[in-house]
Structures are given as C-alpha cells and as structure tokens.
Amino acid sequence: MIKVTSSVLVSKTSLVDNDFPVIRNPPAVPIVVVIAGGVGARHGLIFKSPESIETARKISHVIFGKTGTITDGKLSVVEEEYMDDSVASVILGIVTNSKHPVSIAIADHLKAKNIKAICLENVKSIPENRLEAIWNQATVRAGNPHWLNVQDLSSISNIISKALTTFCHTQRQTYRSLRSP
Numbered sequence: 001m002i003k004v005t006s007s008v009l010v011s012k013t014s015l016v017d018n019d020f021p022v023i024r025n026p027p028a029v030p031i032v033v034v035i036a037g038g039v040g041a042r043h044g045l046i047f048k049s050p051e052s053i054e055t056a057r058k059i060s061h062v063i064f065g066k067t068g069t070i071t072d073g074k075l076s077v078v079e080e081e082y083m084d085d086s087v088a089s090v091i092l093g094i095v096t097n098s099k100h101p102v103s104i105a106i107a108d109h110l111k112a113k114n115i116k117a118i119c120l121e122n123v124k125s126i127p128e129n130r131l132e133a134i135w136n137q138a139t140v141r142a143g144n145p146h147w148l149n150v151q152d153l154s155s156i157s158n159i160i161s162k163a164l165t166t167f168c169h170t171q172r173q174t175y176r177s178l179r180s181p
Contacts, residue, residue, distance in 0.1 A: 033050045033053060036053045037053065040053070040056075041101070046075075046101055048165060074105070075101050075102060075104070075105035076105055076108075076109065077105055077106060077109035080109075086118075087169065088110055088113075088115045089115055089116055089117060089118040090118050090120070090135060090140060090169065090171065091106065091110065091142060091169050092106075092107060092110040092111070092115050092116070092117040092118070093117040093118040093119060093120040093123075093133070093135070094120055094123060094131045094133050094140055094142045094169070095107045095110075095131065095142065096117050097123065097125075098125055098129070098131060099125075100125075100129040102129050102165065102167055103129060103131070103167075106167060118135065120133035120134065120135045120140060121133060121134040121135070122134045126143075128143070128144070128147075129143055129144065129167070130142075130143035130144070130147050131143055135171070138171060138172050139171075140169070140170070140171045141169070141170045141171075142167065142168065142169045142170075143167065143168065144166065144167070144168070145160065145166050145168045148168050148170045150168055150170065156168065
C-alpha cells in the first residue's frame with residue numbers, strides 16, 4: 001500500500017480565492033465538476049471529490065504556519081504495502097506513462113527505489129486514473145478501489161475510512177493497494 005500526501009498551494013491567483021458559481025441544474029453539475037477539476041489541476045490543485053470543489057469555493061481565508069510557507073503541492077508516497085516483491089515492478093510498468101498526479105507520484109517513488117518496470121502490453125489510460133494492461137496473458141488493472149471492486153475488503157476499507165486516497169492493483173483478481181491522503 002502506498003500513502004501519498006500533498007498540500008494545496010494557495011495564493012492570490014489560485015482558484016480557491018476566487019468565487020466561482022456552481023450550477024445547480026442536475027445535468028450540468030457533472031460538467032461543472034469535470035471543468036472545475038481540470039482547471040484546478042492546471043493550477044496545481046487536486047480535488048478529491050465534487051464536495052471538495054464546493055467547499056473550496058467557499059474558502060475566504062488561509063492560515064499559514066509560523067514560517068509562512070506551504071509545501072509545493074506535489075504528491076509523494078509515504079507508505080506502501082505489497083503482497084509480494086514483484087508487484088512493485090508491475091505497478092511501475094502500468095503507471096510509468098500516466099499523466100495523473102497520483103500515478104506520477106507512485107512512479108517517482110518506485111524509480112527512486114531503483115525498481116525496474118516490467119514491460120506490459122496494451123497499457124490503456126482510462127479517465128479518473130484508471131489503468132489497464134496485459135501481462136503474462138492476464139489483465140492487470142490499477143486505480144481506485146471502487147473501480148476494482150475491492151473497497152469492501154477489510155484492509156482497503158480501513159484505509160478508505162481514514163480519508164486516504166488509495167491506489168490499488170489487481171491481477172488475476174488478487175488485490176494490492178497503495179494509499180495516499
């Protein structure tokens with residue numbers, strides 16, 4: 001399991017200081033959420049849920065620590081757990097070319113540990129940091145636990161209950177997970 005941590009950089013020009021209306025028309029809300037998430041990502045902000053976009057819109061003040069600094073908002077892995085040692089190579093193989101911030105953090109972390117990526121076939125990036133590939137004639141998937149249908153496993157649900165972003169990997173229906181706050 002890998003935990004990824006980040007902070008949000010807030011400045012006068014960031015999105016959270018501006019007031020953006022959220023359209024309440026039910027068919028329009030998903031479009032607004034997608035657009036707001038994309039605009040936020042271009043400015044270094046990553047929203048974990050549609051509710052966090054609504055909350056961010058209401059922010060009027062930001063309190064800085066005594067040094068007056070906030071981290072740069074780059075995600076980093078703080079914890080990982082694998083069922084066996086070869087899994088890290090498979091995970092690196094599937095996240096290597098993904099542009100999603102969580103995948104980038106995981107790839108950077110594994111490369112820093114000198115893990116070598118296993119070459120996977122037909123690697124596909126699916127929206128919302130969902131990845132799929134073929135390895136040894138089996139489908140490999142990586143992404144959020146709900147997409148992989150492993151959210152009810154006790155080890156995964158414990159991570160989710162702590163409000164940690166969780167990146168999981170399945171192969172032949174065996175689960176592995178990576179966590180981030």
